[in-house]
Every structure is written in C-alpha cells, then in structure tokens.
Amino acid sequence: MDTFILIINLVGTVAFAVSGALTGLRKNMDVFGVCILGLTTAVGGGVIRDVILGLTPPATFRDPTCAALALVTSAIIFLPQIRRLLMHNPDRYNLLMLWMDSLGLGAFSVVGVQIAYQHVTSPTLFLLVFVGVVTGVGGGVLRDLMACDMPYIFVRHVYATASLAGALTCALLWYPAGSVAAMLAGIALVVVIRCLSAHFRWNLPRAKEL
Template sequence: MLQQLFSPSVQHTLDLIGIFVFAISGALLAVRKNFDVFGMAVLAEVTALGGGLFRDLVIGAVPPAAFTDLGYFLTPLLATLLVFFLHPQVERIQVAVNVFDAAGLGLFCVAGTIKAYEYGLGLTASAGLGLTTAVGGGVLRDVLANEVPSLLRWDRDLYAVPAIVGSALAALCIRYDALNPLTSSLAVITAFVLRLLAMRYHWRAPRAWHRRSTVSEEEQPVLP
C-alpha cells in the first residue's frame, strides 16, 4: 500500500468539495434542460459520484465509498437544493464554479490513479481509471440529459486532456517511487492549471485532417 498522502480528515474534506462542485454542474444542466427537482438530484448525484463509483466497482473496492459514507450521498443533495432555490445567482458565478470544477478535476484524476494502483492495477490501467474518476460522472450526466458528452465535442475547451496529464504524472511518480504530498499536489495543480488555461484561451483538440463533414459550421452545436 502507498503511504497516506494526506490525513483522513483533509482527504475527506477535499473529496466533499470536489463532489459538491461536480454536483452543482449536474444540477445546473438539469435546470437548463427544464428537469424537475428529482431530475436535478439525479443528475447531481450521477455527476458527483459516477466516476468514483465506476472506479471502485472495477477495482473491487466494495461497497463503494459512495454507499458507505453518508456525506458523499448528501453533499450532491445539498448542491441540488442550492441550485433549486438560487440557480440564477449560481449561474452568475459560473466562472467561479468552473474554477472549482477544474480543481475537482485535478484532485479526482490523481486520487483515482493512486487508489487504483493501491488495489493492484498496473500503472497504465491506474492512470486510465484516474481519468475515469475525473470525467466519468460528467459523461453519465450528459448521456442522461440526452447530450453528446462534453469531452467528445470539438466545440468545448479541453477537459479530458488535463485529467490525462494529471493521471499520467501521478503514475510516473509511483513508477519512480517519488509519490509524496508534494509531488501529488504538483500533479493536481498541473491538471488544474491546464484546465484553467484551456478555458481561458479556448484550447481544443484538433479534428481530423482533410475531413469532409456533412454538417456545416453553422449547424454545429452551440455552447449553452
């Protein structure tokens, strides 16, 4: 087992913060899709917990943390209530929400990689599950809301790439026995900063060369 990077209370607090922010993004999408409060709660729970739940099931960490820690389940409901009553105000601070979402992305991709390795997976598979931990909930959210997942859309700023970088850095630290609170924090910060830069400068992944799409640029999906 790898050494405990942070105290349990600090790790738990960071997890809840990430879960809360991810849940807000799910609840906000539900509002835009005109879902009722139950639909808001479902999208909030799925967005916040989906990636970690999938990871835990794959590595055999059962029952998953989402079902053993009441705080993990209640935090998305708290985010749902906040958005239900104050969604115009929450929409107005979308930039701040996006910043915290980027922080959650960095935290979850690194934590997911480390946990997968602790349960016996190889470095590549661990990094893959780190990525899944960070973006899996968002994919499930979009699918349930009948949207093309954001990380597959050309018109969205890079999201998966920062998580891939963070997961890969964590895996490299494990490989060279350099994983400690400092290096893991640097991996989190790297993914966080890359996501912020992608949002600031609208970095996007390239599309196929010489593509012959039948969909014109004007018909492509428009950002909400």
C-alpha cells in the same frame, strides 16, 4: 493522509455536484432532476472506478457521506435566490461551470490514482492512469448522457486530456515526491490546463477540420 484524502474527496464532490446541478438548471429540470444530476456527477466516476477495481459494493454505498453532501449541495443550487444569481448571468454561469468542473476533475483524477495504489498490488502505470481518468471523467459523462448532451469530454477544451495529464503526473510523482505532493501537483496541472484551454480556446483537432 486520511484527512487529506477526505478533504480532496469532499472538495471534488461539492465541485462536481455544483457542475451537475448547473446542467440540470440549464435543462430546466425540477428539483428532483437537479439533485439526481448533481449526485450522479459527483459519485458516478467513483462507482465506475470501484467496479473496475473489484471493490464492491462501491465506496459510495458503504459510506454515503459524499452522496449526502452532493444532494445537499444540489438542493442549495436549486434555491430561487441562487438560481437567479447564476442563471440570469451567462458569464457568471460559464465561469462557475468552468471552475467547478476543473476542480472536480483534478480532485477525482488524483483520487482515482490513490485508490488504485491503495487496493492494487504493484499496479501498472497504465492501470493507475486509466483508473484516474475514469474517476475524473466518469461522472461528467453520465451527467451529459442523462441531460441528452454530447459528452463534454469529446468536444470541449481538452477535458479528458487534462485529466490524463493530471493522473499521469500524480502516478509518476507518487514515490519520488510523496503522495501528498503528487496529488497536489496533479490537481494543479488539471486546473491550469483546463483554464488555459478555455481562455485560449484550445481544442483537439476535429474530424471536419481534417
């Protein structure tokens, strides 16, 4: 189980670091800005989660493995060859951004549920889902605020709703199906919802439409 959680954490870290670094490239940031944006996206949600659960100092500062991985990933994205490959093709950029954001969102949404189960005695369903969603979307919100964008979760393709669905599925299946199956099901549901919403242009109703 520990190995499985580690793999999920590493996958989510790389995915969100790529997402943050791509945003930094789009904003024409220097290498420091790209790396900080990738780092913040990758670990921001986990830091917020740990503060909510009273786990201080947050895991990122007790074991900097994920932070180091996020910085290395972001630096790789900044390499000239990689920049040219990604930034000169808008379709390739958008597709990679979608997949990385979706994979990171799914991974961290279920990791949040797992951490809550691990550290809270008899957690409520609301707490499990809330912590899962915060872990999933927190880094992306910080990324968008630092890049001076409207947070992605409020305007694009049922982003937070996908995280909520994945976290809820994971929490409900935790005991009936087992933790591994519950986490895989949650991740899969998040990715499927995100990809379908991007393909079919699904969005929640907006104020001007009402």
